[in-house]
Amino acid sequence: MENSVIDAVSKVDTAFQFIFGVSFVILFLITAVTIYFLFRYSSKRNPEPADIDGNLTAEIIWTVVPIIIVGAMFWYGWTGFKALREAPADSYNVKVTARMWSWKFEYPNGKTSDKLYVPVETPVKLDMTSVDVIHSFYVPAFRIKMDTVPGMQTYTWFMSGEPAEYDIQCAEYCGVRHSYMLSKVIVVTKDEFDKWLNGDQQAQAEPEGKALLAKYGCADCHSMDGSVLVGPSLKDIYNRDTVIIENGAEKTVKADEAYLKEAIYDPSTQIVKGYDDMMPPFKDEMPKADLEKIIGYLKGGEKAEKPGERGAKIADNEGCTGCHSTDGSIIVGPSFKGLLDRPVTALHNGKKVELTANIQYIISSIKNPGEYIVEGYDESMPPYDSLSDKDIQALIEYFGTLR
Numbered sequence: 001m002e003n004s005v006i007d008a009v010s011k012v013d014t015a016f017q018f019i020f021g022v023s024f025v026i027l028f029l030i031t032a033v034t035i036y037f038l039f040r041y042s043s044k045r046n047p048e049p050a051d052i053d054g055n056l057t058a059e060i061i062w063t064v065v066p067i068i069i070v071g072a073m074f075w076y077g078w079t080g081f082k083a084l085r086e087a088p089a090d091s092y093n094v095k096v097t098a099r100m101w102s103w104k105f106e107y108p109n110g111k112t113s114d115k116l117y118v119p120v121e122t123p124v125k126l127d128m129t130s131v132d133v134i135h136s137f138y139v140p141a142f143r144i145k146m147d148t149v150p151g152m153q154t155y156t157w158f159m160s161g162e163p164a165e166y167d168i169q170c171a172e173y174c175g176v177r178h179s180y181m182l183s184k185v186i187v188v189t190k191d192e193f194d195k196w197l198n199g200d201q202q203a204q205a206e207p208e209g210k211a212l213l214a215k216y217g218c219a220d221c222h223s224m225d226g227s228v229l230v231g232p233s234l235k236d237i238y239n240r241d242t243v244i245i246e247n248g249a250e251k252t253v254k255a256d257e258a259y260l261k262e263a264i265y266d267p268s269t270q271i272v273k274g275y276d277d278m279m280p281p282f283k284d285e286m287p288k289a290d291l292e293k294i295i296g297y298l299k300g301g302e303k304a305e306k307p308g309e310r311g312a313k314i315a316d317n318e319g320c321t322g323c324h325s326t327d328g329s330i331i332v333g334p335s336f337k338g339l340l341d342r343p344v345t346a347l348h349n350g351k352k353v354e355l356t357a358n359i360q361y362i363i364s365s366i367k368n369p370g371e372y373i374v375e376g377y378d379e380s381m382p383p384y385d386s387l388s389d390k391d392i393q394a395l396i397e398y399f400g401t402l403r
């Protein structure tokens with residue numbers, strides 16, 4: 001495994017050096033021959049031009065030699081390409097989401113980060129997409145560069161190697177702050193990585209429960225933001241009135257702990273009205289401890305944290321802070337400092353309006369930024385309609401701390 005890696009980098013380098021070397025030699029040969037011909041065949045020395053009619057040996061040489069050279073270039077290029085495309089089966093998976101103008105890295109346990117932390121000596125596979133325009137994920141140190149395309153999954157991989165930091169750049173022009181779309185690969189020891197991956201988790205508002213929903217695949221069918229996927233959203237489910245069908249009869253029940261337990265362990269006994277009996281039973285598969293954590297999470301058992309802390313994290317992870325400062329300075333958009341309840345002059349349907357940045361206005365500015373354009377700014381903010389109400393609430397709480 002290790003070999004294939006060192007190979008991926010060294011194979012790219014070999015292809016580059018080979019093509020560069022061949023080009024260099026040819027440049028010199030052509031220049032030398034041109035100069036030689038200039039003297040040797042000048043009209044002074046050759047007043048009578050000769051009429052040369054074909055030379056089979058020369059023709060064979062200038063056909064065969066370039067074929068060999070180009071064939072060798074192709075061979076080195078092809079083996080390098082293969083090494084770059086074939087991620088080892090035991091790779092560690094991280095999801096990458098690109099947006100104007102930041103990178104988001106999502107780990108298997110649900111943790112997100114704007115820097116790519118990885119453990120040492122591990123092959124890392126990145127599954128990538130973009131939410132707005134085409135970006136390109138570029139880490140020169142690992143010789144990888146791959147476009148991220150909205151609506152499409154692309155991937156790349158690299159071997160992390162020794163503890164170190166490497167630059168990540170966007171290599172596809174993507175708007176005014178393209179050149180600031182920077183991040184880092186941070187390679188740390190396995191212990192430090194585990195600590196980082198799990199330790200910080202406690203500080204996040206949605207600890208284990210959320211990771212378990214992802215682990216058991218619940219999140220494929222259930223959202224936590226109110227939207228309906230295959231099953232009903234689990235947002236605010238605890239103690240809500242639910243109409244179920246049990247033994248063919250309709251009845252309304254409260255989604256208390258006992259109900260949740262049954263709904264997860266043995267879903268077919270009671271089907272939520274309007275849905276199909278599609279949920280698999282988790283009785284055999286899920287230990288009690290996990291069930292309790294999930295139910296605890298569905299009950300909204302969040303850890304206490306400093307006001308605004310979660311919002312600050314969201315603003316970083318979603319890339320808001322690439323365009324909005326928190327210190328009063330202007331980047332691309334107005335500063336978040338003092339935003340809440342400040343007077344705003346904005347363009348609305350082409351007309352100038354005066355309003356106050358209250359909660360309603362901020363929600364609409366995030367979900368639908370094109371509706372009110374703050375005077376003096378471009379319409380360059382992308383809509384964030386995928387942010388949950390809870391996330392937006394957390395952001396607003398955070399703005400409240402920036403007075």
Ligand SMILES: [Cu+2]
Binds near residue numbers: 135170181
């Ligand atoms: Cu970009």
